[in-house]
Amino acid sequence: MEGGTERHGKLWTWLDQRVGLKDLEKLARKKEIPVHRHTLWYYLGGMTLLLFIMQVTTGILLLLYYRPSAEEAFESIQFLMAEVQFGWLFRSLHAWAANLMIFTLFVHLFSVLLLKAYRPPREVTWFSGVALMGLAMGFGFTGYLLPWNELAYFATKVGTEITSAVPVMGPFLGRLLKGGDDVTGATLTRFYGIHVAILPAAATALIGLHLYLVQKHGMSVPPAVEGRREETRRMPFVPNFLLREIVGWLVALAVLAALAAYYPAELGRKADPFLPAPAGIKPEWYFMFMFQTLKYLPSHILGIEGEIVGILGFGLGGFFLLLIPLLDRRTARGQPSRLFTWIGIAIILYMMLFTVLGYMASATT
Numbered sequence: 001m002e003g004g005t006e007r008h009g010k011l012w013t014w015l016d017q018r019v020g021l022k023d024l025e026k027l028a029r030k031k032e033i034p035v036h037r038h039t040l041w042y043y044l045g046g047m048t049l050l051l052f053i054m055q056v057t058t059g060i061l062l063l064l065y066y067r068p069s070a071e072e073a074f075e076s077i078q079f080l081m082a083e084v085q086f087g088w089l090f091r092s093l094h095a096w097a098a099n100l101m102i103f104t105l106f107v108h109l110f111s112v113l114l115l116k117a118y119r120p121p122r123e124v125t126w127f128s129g130v131a132l133m134g135l136a137m138g139f140g141f142t143g144y145l146l147p148w149n150e151l152a153y154f155a156t157k158v159g160t161e162i163t164s165a166v167p168v169m170g171p172f173l174g175r176l177l178k179g180g181d182d183v184t185g186a187t188l189t190r191f192y193g194i195h196v197a198i199l200p201a202a203a204t205a206l207i208g209l210h211l212y213l214v215q216k217h218g219m220s221v222p223p224a225v226e227g228r229r230e231e232t233r234r235m236p237f238v239p240n241f242l243l244r245e246i247v248g249w250l251v252a253l254a255v256l257a258a259l260a261a262y263y264p265a266e267l268g269r270k271a272d273p274f275l276p277a278p279a280g281i282k283p284e285w286y287f288m289f290m291f292q293t294l295k296y297l298p299s300h301i302l303g304i305e306g307e308i309v310g311i312l313g314f315g316l317g318g319f320f321l322l323l324i325p326l327l328d329r330r331t332a333r334g335q336p337s338r339l340f341t342w343i344g345i346a347i348i349l350y351m352m353l354f355t356v357l358g359y360m361a362s363a364t365t
Contacts, residue, residue: 028237028238029236029237029238031215031218031236031237031238032218032234032235032236032237033219033234033235033236033237033240033241034219034221034225034233034234035233035234036221036222036225036233037225038115038222038224038225041108041111041112041115042219042241043244043245043248044107044108044111045108046245046248046249047104047245047248047249047252048101048104048105048108050249050252050253051097051101051104051252051256052101052203052207054093054094054101054256055094055097055098055101056200058090058091058094058097059094059196062080062090062091062094063196065079065080065084066080066146068146068188068189068192069185069188069189070148070184070185070188070271071185073146073147073188074147074148074149074267074270074271075270077091077147077148077267078267081267088264088265089260089261089264091264091265092259092260092261092263092264092265093256093257093260094265095260095265096256096259096260096263096265097256098139098140098143099284099285099286100252100255100256100259101136102136102137102140102286103286104252105132105133105136106133106286108129109130109133110344110347110348112126112129112220113324113340113344114341114344114345115220115222116220116222116223116328116331116337116340117220117222118324118325118331119220119223119325119331119332119334120325120332121217122213122217122220122325123325123326124209124213125210125213125214125217126324126325127322127325128206128209128210128213129210130318130321130322131322132203132206132207132210134318135199135202135203135206136203137286137287138194138199139195139199139203140284140286140287141156141159141284142194142195142199143191143195144156144284145183145187145188145191146188146192146195148188148270148271149267149268149269149270149271150268150269150270150272150275150278151268151278151280151281152271153183153271153273154271154277154278154281155281155282156183156187156191157182157183157277158281158283158291159283159287160174160177160178160183160187162294162307162311163177165305165307165308165311166308166312166315167308167312176190177190177191178190182273183273184273223331223334223336280362282358282359282362285355285359288354288355288358288359289350289351289352289353289354289355289358290310290314290354291358292354292357292358292361293310293314293354294306294307294310294311295361297309297310321347324340328340
C-alpha cells in the first residue's frame, strides 16, 4: 500500500511540474454553484456536452466502416449493422445521441432565455450558445443523408431545394451544398466532409469558447432570485455539484442505451434517384415546425412566393434570437422584462404546436 501511495505521489508531482495540476485543482475547488429553485437547469449544459462526446466517439467508430460514395454508402452501413459485432448498436447510439443532444440543447437554450441568463456580461456566452444550436442542426441535416437510403435522399432533396429558394444567395448556396444542380454522389461526398470535418472543428472551437466564458463569468443567478436570501446559498463545484451532474449523465446514458436497444436505427431501402419520392417524406423532428409552416403558407404573399417569405421569416427569427441580449435593454438594466419572457414562451409554443401538426399530417397521408 505504501509503495503504491508513493508511486502515485511521484506521478502526481511529475504531472504537476509539467501540466500544473495544482492550479487546475485550485480552480476546480474555488468554483461554486448558486443553489436556488432554478439550479436544476444548470445540469443541462453538461448533459449536452456528454451527448456531444458520445456523438464524436460513436462517429469515429462508424468512420472505420463507412464509405462515402453513392455506390457504397448504403452497403457499408448495411454491412456494419448486419455483420460487424455490435455495429447496429453503435449506429443506433449515434442516431439517438444526435436527437437527444439537440433536444437538450433546445431545453438549455430556452431555459437560459426564460431565466434571463444572457444579461451583461454574458452576451457573448449567449451568442456562442445560439451558434452551437445552429451547428447542431447542421450536424443533423448533413448526417441524415449519409446512409444514402430512400427517405434520407428525398428529404435532403427537399431541404436543399428550400435552401436554393433563398433570395440572392440561395442558388449559389444550393449548388455549393449539392455540388451541382441535383442531389447526387457529389452531394453525399460534400455532406460527409461537412459532417466529419468542418462542423466538428467549428463546434469544438465554439464549445471551448463557451466553456471558457461560463468559467470566467460563473453561473448566472435569475433576476427572480437576485437580492433574496436564497441567492447567498452556494455549493462547491467539486465534489458536490460534479457528483450530482454525474448522476444526471448516468441517467442520460441509461435513456440513450434503452432507446438504442429497444428502438434501433432503421436503414430502409437504398436511394434510387430515378424512382418517385415515397409517401411520408418528412424532415427530422427539429426541422418539422419549419417544414409545416412552409406548407401552410399561401403560394404568394404580397406578390412574393410564400416559400420565400417563410424562409426570410425564419432567417429573421434566428437573427432576432441571436440579438436578444442587445434588444432586451430592460433586463440589461436590471429591470423586469415580461415582454421577452412572453416572446420566449410564444416561440416554444409555436415550435411545439407546428411540430405536432406536422406529425399529425404525416400520420393521415
